[in-house]
Amino acid sequence: MxxxxxxxxxALFVRESRKKVNxxxxxxxxxxxxxxxxxxxxxxxxxxxxxxxxNQVLLFFGHTLTIKPISDETRRSxxx
Numbered sequence: 323m324x325x326x327x328x329x330x331x332x333a334l335f336v337r338e339s340r341k342k343v344n345x346x347x348x349x350x351x352x353x354x355x356x357x358x359x360x361x362x363x364x365x366x367x368x369x370x371x372x373x374x375x376x377n378q379v380l381l382f383f384g385h386t387l388t389i390k391p392i393s394d395e396t397r398r399s400x401x402x
Contacts, residue, residue, distance in 0.1 A: 327367035
């Protein structure tokens with residue numbers, strides 16, 4: 323079974339942002355045009371979700387996925 327991380331940055335951001343605007347998962351899924359199952363999996367930190375769908379949700383909150391360089395220290399800790 324794949325490991326989920328409810329505390330990854332995207333999962334936390336979406337869950338906390340949704341709660342700040344007082345929306346249920348059902349409401350946010352409807353507004354953003356993604357399925358309820360997808361939104362639940364996103365908030366649960368499921369790996370391997372489709373980036374276009376993640377962006378549909380993030381755009382609602384005025385954000386998008388971006389490429390960001392990592393530090394040399396992080397790179398070393400990843401074994402690269």
